[in-house]
Amino acid sequence: MTAAPGGREAASATEAAPAPAVIRTRGLTKRFRGGQLAVDGLDLTVPRGSVFGFLGPNGSGKTTTIRMLMGLIAPTSGAASVLGSPMPQSAGSVLPRVGALIEGPALYGFLSGRDNLVRFDSADPTADPRTRDRRVAEALARVGLSAAAGRKARAYSLGMKQRLGLASALLQPRELLVLDEPTNGLDPQGMREIRALVREVAAEGTTVFLSSHLLDEIEQVCTHAAVMSRGRLVVQDTVAELAAHARGRLVVRTPDTEEAVRVLAAHGVADLRATGDRVDGEPPTGAAADPDALLPKLCAALVEAGVRVRSFGTERGSLEDAFVALTGEGFDVAG
Missing domain, CATH: 3.30.70.980 (YebC, transcriptional regulation domain)
Structure with a gap:
């Protein structure tokens, strides 16, 4: 509805204005050598404060999209912004405000779990070294690795490595948490714990962008979701509205x-x-x-x-x- 400036309709529209987008893409496209089209014209909007599920089968373009959003690879065409700044141009100012776990954690196998986190935190120019030990201990406790903190990372199971990667993303409060298949390698109990942790982080005010191929995971945790298929966006909406597309x-x-x-x-x-x-x-x-x-x-x-x-x-x-x-x-x- 359009109305004259200052009218009741205009005031109502202002009051009902949606929350600003934490992630926004327009026509985002990635074509690899050989002509493989991994992401095709993606228009995505992730509201601030949401737990946003990025849903699709393996190979649907989810991880490629996340790598473009984080500035790890450049798009072939289109545009992306994260926290209001263009990516990858603003990676230096944006990434310190983002916690991320993408394609599994990259760990130093010869270091203990605790020492891995100390090294990751030391590499963060925004991290305060005076609070490092406390923050590392808290991150390990949040993902259930306190008892295994002294073990070498190469001795960790896949699920434990996934937990340690998540701990590295939680070393400091972040405006945005990006998780690519965070429950990979976890048993059902571990999955429940990570889902509870995602809800806890979101309740603290962090926007969570969670990629998954598990419908059950998205339905239990997320407020909003987008569905990818063969590199294209099928639909995006609140989870409740998406489920309403299906008749009971x-x-x-x-x-x-x-x-x-x-x-x-x-x-x-x-x-x-x-x-x-x-x-x-x-x-x-x-x-x-x-x-x-x-x-x-x-x-x-x-x-x-x-x-x-x-x-x-x-x-x-x-x-x-x-x-x-x-x-x-x-x-x-x-x-």
Whole structure:
């Protein structure tokens, strides 16, 4: 809506102005030698204060995008800004304000975990050497490595190395934390701990940009997400809005599954599946918009047909359902 300056609409628009972007790209493209197009015209906006999930299968262009954002490689064309400054031109002033773990940690195997962090911190011109020992100890404790701090890094498991890399990104408070597949190599308990740590860091005011191929990870941790596929951006929005792209499924528990399938199909329920005493399917068009009108009618139709209904309801759509609906592709949902 447009309005004259000073009008009520203008004031409302000002009040509702979105938070400034921490990361913004316009037409960002990377083509490698031989013609391989890794990232194709990416327009991405990461709001300040968000936990932003960068989602896509392995090979979809996520890591290449992150490397361009961090100034590690130059784009073929397009533009990127991080913390309001162009990259890679402003890498010297931007990167001290960013913590990052990209493509796994680069560690000195002959040094202990603690000494690795001391060396990383010493290389940071903004780090105060007077508080180094305290900050190193706190970072190790946050990722659960205090007991292993004296062991050589070459003796660490993959999951422990991943934790140590994350600790290096947390040595100082940062405006932006960039994590590329942070739960790689971790067992389920380790994954839960890292996800809890991401939430904790975000609650402290840090914007988190988290790349993952695990839908479950994005859905549990993130407030916003973007979906990449074959180097192109498919969609970006809040996680809630993305999940809303997927219609929830109608679920009925009954011993009379065959009759339930027949009745529901006659009333427009699609993609019906029967497993044990469970029947599920896609509700008719319009059910999401007016469930109070359509769903009771379906339940009544089942009862009138003599179906013994033990439970009846809908399950909300998931990010996995949304991904399939948006791209027509399957996805790795382990997590």
